[in-house]
Amino acid sequence: MNLLRIAMLSILLLLTGCASQYSISEKQLSNYLNDAIHFDTKQGNTLFGIEMRVNDVAVKLGHKPDIMAITASSTVKVRNPLMPLTAKLTTQFEAKPWYDANTHSVYLRQLRLVEVASTPKDIETAIAPIAPQLMGFLTHFLETQPVYVLDTQQSNQALIADMTQRIEVTPGKLKLIFKN
Template identity: 65%
Template sequence: MKLLSCMLPLTMLLLTGCVSQYSITEEELEGYLSDEIHFEVKEGNQLFGIEMRINNIDVELGHKADTMSVTADSVIKIKNPLVPFKANMKTTFEAEPWYDAQSHSVYLKQLTLVSIESDPKDIEKAVKQVAPQMMGFLTNFLETQPVYVLDTSESNQALIADMTKQIKVEPGKLKLIFDE
């Protein structure tokens, strides 16, 4: 019994030491977004409309202080009777990630559009005309959906989820902070 009482504090110390270094990598965020986030917009009617679908999302953490960069590869189709077209777009946003302790989720706020590129290039002018509407859809989507959720069905992440109070952006990772 004496051995058990000595081992318990040592075990807790070791567990606390392991847990205090937990972070979420860019690759984990990209994997979560690829598996969990499915963005598709269809607006309009038979003659006029916009369709947009995200195919791929890349994440960069810490290239600026407290900033997460999200680059989305999208396919856009514009329907109109005169000049319908289809294009591939690459949009890059910067945002501040924040942690919601109640839902154990990471969200984005203060999204800023950094760049838009399109292929083919000759329709870039037309894409830029509808870009504000499309970016509104995408911004609203990215600000209201979590970009990562800790899996509380897994015991280690459940413990981490209960202890995490906030996050800190570091190059290549989101560091989970356990005290305020």
């Protein structure tokens, strides 16, 4: 089995021009996170309450050295008989990604909340009670769950997973650097 893996690795390297790295794009990371994050909460009753749903997650790589930025957009609805409100809440986090060779996954460390914004602006006081819950959920998720996992069921990604030593953040992509 080991000999077969080495042969496949050699062929893969020859076909890729002796590559020493593999890249994951911002789009791949964003798609992975959009599939992984499912957050939908309702609090209150039919007259008074708040509903919130994370709608979209976007990733930006390399805007700062070794940093991955994650922007999460959420829809917030505040129910009340006098003035029901619907708003968009956008949160931005920054973190340093790292590769766990045992799980073939990319995780985040040193997560930091950078910005919280709402549209319309005047809704911030109405959503203040639910904002900590959203921040807590997103922070916990991003600190404890992988933001990308190589699919070891696919032979090429299984080989890449075994060969990856570390990652590097560059503008627009995350490079998986192979062992020498």
